[in-house]
Amino acid sequence: YYVVQRAKHELAIRKIGGVRAPSLASNPLTAASWFFSAARAQIRNQLLEHYTSFYDVATPECPDCVEIQIMPRERYILTRDPDHIKAVLTTQFSDFGKGPRFHDLWRPFLGDSIFTTDGQLWHDSRSLIRPMFIKDRISDLETFEKGVSALLNKLPPSGQTVDIMDVLYRMTLDVTTEFLLGASVDSLSNPQSEFARAFNDVQRIQMMITTVGPFEAFLPRRRYNQGIQTIDRFMMPYIEQALALPQDELEKLSNSDRHFTFLHSIARYTRDRRVLRDQIVAVLLAGRDTTAATLSWAFYELSRYPDKFARLRSEVIGAVGRTRTPTYADLKDMAYLRHTLNETLRLYPAVPYNLRSALEDTTLPTTPGHPPISVVKGDIVIYSTLAMQRRRDLYPPASEKFEDPALFSPERWEGWTPKPWQYVPFNGGPRICVGQNFAMTEMAYCMVRILQKYDRLEYRGDWHAQRHEAEVVGKPSQGVKIALYEESTKVVGNPVSLGI
Numbered sequence: 001y002y003v004v005q006r007a008k009h010e011l012a013i014r015k016i017g018g019v020r021a022p023s024l025a026s027n028p029l030t031a032a033s034w035f036f037s038a039a040r041a042q043i044r045n046q047l048l049e050h051y052t053s054f055y056d057v058a059t060p061e062c063p064d065c066v067e068i069q070i071m072p073r074e075r076y077i078l079t080r081d082p083d084h085i086k087a088v089l090t091t092q093f094s095d096f097g098k099g100p101r102f103h104d105l106w107r108p109f110l111g112d113s114i115f116t117t118d119g120q121l122w123h124d125s126r127s128l129i130r131p132m133f134i135k136d137r138i139s140d141l142e143t144f145e146k147g148v149s150a151l152l153n154k155l156p157p158s159g160q161t162v163d164i165m166d167v168l169y170r171m172t173l174d175v176t177t178e179f180l181l182g183a184s185v186d187s188l189s190n191p192q193s194e195f196a197r198a199f200n201d202v203q204r205i206q207m208m209i210t211t212v213g214p215f216e217a218f219l220p221r222r223r224y225n226q227g228i229q230t231i232d233r234f235m236m237p238y239i240e241q242a243l244a245l246p247q248d249e250l251e252k253l254s255n256s257d258r259h260f261t262f263l264h265s266i267a268r269y270t271r272d273r274r275v276l277r278d279q280i281v282a283v284l285l286a287g288r289d290t291t292a293a294t295l296s297w298a299f300y301e302l303s304r305y306p307d308k309f310a311r312l313r314s315e316v317i318g319a320v321g322r323t324r325t326p327t328y329a330d331l332k333d334m335a336y337l338r339h340t341l342n343e344t345l346r347l348y349p350a351v352p353y354n355l356r357s358a359l360e361d362t363t364l365p366t367t368p369g370h371p372p373i374s375v376v377k378g379d380i381v382i383y384s385t386l387a388m389q390r391r392r393d394l395y396p397p398a399s400e401k402f403e404d405p406a407l408f409s410p411e412r413w414e415g416w417t418p419k420p421w422q423y424v425p426f427n428g429g430p431r432i433c434v435g436q437n438f439a440m441t442e443m444a445y446c447m448v449r450i451l452q453k454y455d456r457l458e459y460r461g462d463w464h465a466q467r468h469e470a471e472v473v474g475k476p477s478q479g480v481k482i483a484l485y486e487e488s489t490k491v492v493g494n495p496v497s498l499g500i
């Protein structure tokens with residue numbers, strides 16, 4: 001059976017007219033050892049180094065793409081090539097999708113939502129969701145103010161250590177639930193919130209289910225199922241409330257900014273409880289950890305560079321002073337703040353590894369003059385924006401104007417624009433992050449409010465222990481322990497410089 005299936009797959013590769021990518025493993029035995037070493041690297045938070053080392057076997061014709069064949073019809077193509085990312089996300093969009101396997105694995109958690117579907121189902125979800133992300137909705141900053149002021153109240157007195165990552169994760173959960181349902185889970189005040197714990201548990205187990213691939217059936221599901229029940233129990237009363245409103249009431253609400261939520265917005269178009277629940281959980285998943293992790297990395301990097309922190313603060317104070325709440329226009333006008341967030345997302349794109357399944361037989365390009373890589377329907381393409389954005393060869397040589405690309409330097413954005421598809425933290429093409437503007441506004445708002453209050457930052461963690469922990473979202477493995485100083489208090493100690 002194995003030999004026949006393998007021969008069929010081989011034939012399909014030839015029929016497409018291309019070649020295989022350089023091979024990391026070509027049978028179940030070598031592939032198993034590869035899986036084992038990847039799992040070990042992930043547990044040790046060394047996945048980026050491991051992923052980058054794969055390309056040691058690459059060839060000059062195909063320098064940034066390799067493959068692993070596990071079973072005859074189970075092939076993974078791994079890439080950090082911007083042309084491949086472009087092909088998968090836009091130029092050959094219809095050839096690739098989340099695929100049936102991803103859909104089935106994630107269905108208990110995210111149902112048939114925007115995240116798990118392709119084709120018409122995905123398109124319908126996107127149309128349903130998009131109206132809530134137009135500028136007019138996002139420029140209402142009240143929800144962000146509520147979340148950030150609760151966060152500021154939770155920070156300890158000036159100079160005391162806090163894990164800012166922990167409070168940022170709680171704040172973004174509160175802000176996102178407020179935006180979606182009109183009611184915050186209030187995890188800043190109640191860190192042991194049952195919902196927050198269930199949501200974290202389900203995400204962690206879901207990631208494990210996805211990572212272990214063919215062995216997922218052996219994972220226990222009790223905690224996972226219980227977590228999903230807790231999430232649904234929390235959500236259903238809000239959904240029932242929205243459904244109890246007559247259509248004209250919903251339309252009336254949509255014209256007033258206050259009290260109109262994402263749930264109201266989608267309840268105007270569907271009365272299906274399951275659809276409402278699935279889309280809300282999907283957007284919560286997409287919007288919560290991504291912004292919290294990016295803000296955490298931003299504070300981590302700023303704590304290493306007091307001069308950059310001071311420059312950012314002086315931009316903030318110059319624009320809005322020490323107390324005034326910023327407007328949407330204020331946030332858009334702060335260039336150094338934008339460069340700081342761009343630079344953070346360059347070094348730490350929030351979704352570091354992603355995948356697409358081939359929905360048709362297709363190809364991926366190699367260097368000009370060489371045959372393309374054949375991709376057979378069902379093959380999985382794993383692409384890493386993290387590994388791609390860390391490739392030195394995609395940047396200009398380091399100079400006085402352009403800092404070494406391995407280092408954090410918002411200044412580089414003053415005279416440099418990345419080439420298309422070489423910087424895609426929000427992906428691109430038809431499935432580009434629908435919450436990009438929401439995310440940039442929320443993160444900018446949060447940074448401004450914190451920097452208005454504090455004028456110095458000191459890292460209190462262990463520089464050497466900090467690593468990039470890659471689950472669905474990449475976050476600092478050790479949290480981000482810092483001390484924030486209000487004006488007029490003194491700093492102790494000196495930050496150390498160390499690259500990750």
Ligand code: HEM
Nearest residue numbers: 114286287290291294350351425426427431433434435439
């Ligand atoms: C730093 C912040 C964020 C980053 C870096 C980010 C990045 C991404 C990426 C890479 C994708 C593509 C995933 C895929 O197709 O496999 C995505 C999709 C998505 N994001 Fe974001 N995201 C961020 C924040 C947000 C926020 C705040 C929201 C909503 C409140 C959001 C909502 C979504 C949704 C709904 C999708 C699915 C789009 C689709 O499939 O059509 N994201 N995001």
